[in-house]
Amino acid sequence: MYTIKLFLIIVPLVLSSRANQGNLSSDSKPSEPKPKFANLEEVKLIANGLLQLGHSLKDLAHKTKSEMNDIFKKLNIFDQSFYDLSLQTNEIKKEEKELRRTTSKLQVKNEEVKNMSLQLNLKLESLLEEKFLLQQKVRYLEEQLTNLIQNQPDNQDQPEVTSLKTFVEQQDNSIKDLLQTVEEQYKQLNHQHSEIKEIENQLRRTSIQELKENSLSSKPRAPRTTPTLQLNETKNVEEDGLPGDCSAIHKRSGHRSGIYAIRPNNSQAFNVYCDVKSGSSWTTIQHRRDGSQNFNETWENYKHGFGKLDGEFWLGLEKIHSIVKQSNYILRIELEDWKDNKYHVEYSFHLGNHETNYMLHLAQMTGNGPKVFPEHKDLVFSTWDHRAGHLNCSEGYSGGWWWHDVSDENTLNGKYKKPRAKSKTEKRRGICWRSQNGKLYSIKSTKMLIHPKNLESFE
Numbered sequence: 001m002y003t004i005k006l007f008l009i010i011v012p013l014v015l016s017s018r019a020n021q022g023n024l025s026s027d028s029k030p031s032e033p034k035p036k037f038a039n040l041e042e043v044k045l046i047a048n049g050l051l052q053l054g055h056s057l058k059d060l061a062h063k064t065k066s067e068m069n070d071i072f073k074k075l076n077i078f079d080q081s082f083y084d085l086s087l088q089t090n091e092i093k094k095e096e097k098e099l100r101r102t103t104s105k106l107q108v109k110n111e112e113v114k115n116m117s118l119q120l121n122l123k124l125e126s127l128l129e130e131k132f133l134l135q136q137k138v139r140y141l142e143e144q145l146t147n148l149i150q151n152q153p154d155n156q157d158q159p160e161v162t163s164l165k166t167f168v169e170q171q172d173n174s175i176k177d178l179l180q181t182v183e184e185q186y187k188q189l190n191h192q193h194s195e196i197k198e199i200e201n202q203l204r205r206t207s208i209q210e211l212k213e214n215s216l217s218s219k220p221r222a223p224r225t226t227p228t229l230q231l232n233e234t235k236n237v238e239e240d241g242l243p244g245d246c247s248a249i250h251k252r253s254g255h256r257s258g259i260y261a262i263r264p265n266n267s268q269a270f271n272v273y274c275d276v277k278s279g280s281s282w283t284t285i286q287h288r289r290d291g292s293q294n295f296n297e298t299w300e301n302y303k304h305g306f307g308k309l310d311g312e313f314w315l316g317l318e319k320i321h322s323i324v325k326q327s328n329y330i331l332r333i334e335l336e337d338w339k340d341n342k343y344h345v346e347y348s349f350h351l352g353n354h355e356t357n358y359m360l361h362l363a364q365m366t367g368n369g370p371k372v373f374p375e376h377k378d379l380v381f382s383t384w385d386h387r388a389g390h391l392n393c394s395e396g397y398s399g400g401w402w403w404h405d406v407s408d409e410n411t412l413n414g415k416y417k418k419p420r421a422k423s424k425t426e427k428r429r430g431i432c433w434r435s436q437n438g439k440l441y442s443i444k445s446t447k448m449l450i451h452p453k454n455l456e457s458f459e
Contacts, residue, residue: 124183127178134172138169141165244262244264247281250274250276251280255276257275258274260272265326267322288445289311289312293313297383301314302314303316314413323450324349329349330451336443336445338444344368345365348363357382359379362375362376371410373402378404382403384398412443
């Protein structure tokens with residue numbers, strides 16, 4: 001480009017100089033004729049300028065061609081990538097449709113299994129009642145047969161009485177077999193229901209993960225599961241009805257620590273873990289030992305319970321309330337730190353219903369451990385999705401808990417963290433405990449248990 005500009009400047013100057021020379025010569029010598037051709041130097045100069053101009057144009061053409069080829073290559077790569085992305089988007093949409101169809105089918109099957117499970121539960125209860133009535137009738141008939149045998153004057157009718165007794169025993173055995181069959185079917189349905197729930201949770205987690213990968217929105221709160229207390233094998237079903245709590249089971253027959261069925265105040269039956277100690281049995285309402293269960297759950301899950309009764313679990317506020325409204329109860333809290341030191345503390349307490357946010361009022365602390373709750377104050381239960389009043393503690397402290405008007409550092413439902421946390425903030429979010437001297441500890445295991453003050457109320 002510089003050569004072209006130089007050539008365009010030189011040519012007019014050369015022509016102008018020639019014109020000026022011609023004019024001067026004509027003024028001085030008007031008789032000389034003008035030359036018809038330019039001199040050799042001017043021709044060489046013009047030719048050299050044209051040659052350089054040609055080389056510059058050639059270089060410019062090659063450079064432009066190379067740049068155009070690079071642009072076309074990049075466009076082809078972009079078109080291919082856009083095409084591949086379109087194919088992947090179509091496949092993801094197809095998979096999403098299939099997942100939605102599968103989820104809807106599983107939800108329908110889940111509802112069917114729920115209905116069948118409820119129907120079987122009702123039938124099982126009616127069969128248990130019929131069994132109890134029939135057993136009473138069988139006892140009555142046995143007594144009548146015994147009296148007839150003892151008071152029979154001759155032995156001619158003895159075979160008829162024996163055959164009648166045998167028939168009654170056969171009927172009783174048939175009823176027992178039928179009840180056992182119904183119980184096995186009920187367990188199978190519960191197992192299928194649990195499997196369907198697990199598949200639904202997996203599909204839900206898969207769908208959430210795909211949405212996260214394909215969206216540009218900010219990161220939401222971590223997804224929460226919807227765990228429920230696992231249905232364990234029902235034990236210790238008494239003929240005169242289920243007991244009201246673990247202490248009533250122990251008073252009737254004695255038993256080892258384990259899972260048993262209770263029915264407080266003739267409410268719906270449910271399973272609990274009974275912890276036998278000091279000559280009686282305590283009903284466990286909370287247990288943590290290894291961090292296998294996430295306790296940062298919703299209000300509904302804290303209300304109805306979650307986890308495994310033979311591992312980490314929360315029994316459920318509604319179940320706890322149904323037990324403690326039977327009588328006056330003691331709340332016992334057991335703690336173990338990472339040095340295997342064990343502590344316990346006991347309270348007399350009162351627990352309200354859901355309308356009061358399960359308000360807790362405690363008094364009369366005893367034991368060798370520090371305070372868990374403030375005494376003689378009304379504490380309300382709060383979770384991250386259900387804030388009681390103006391409290392905002394459950395957002396800063398993971399897990400639902402009973403709080404007063406200000407947030408305390410002692411919460412046994414926090415995120416399970418091992419010791420040596422890096423900062424105070426991370427320590428606060430663990431199963432933490434602040435002693436009276438102000439030092440903050442990380443707790444290894446916790447257990448909350450309840451026991452009636454007066455066992456006579458359950459006789």
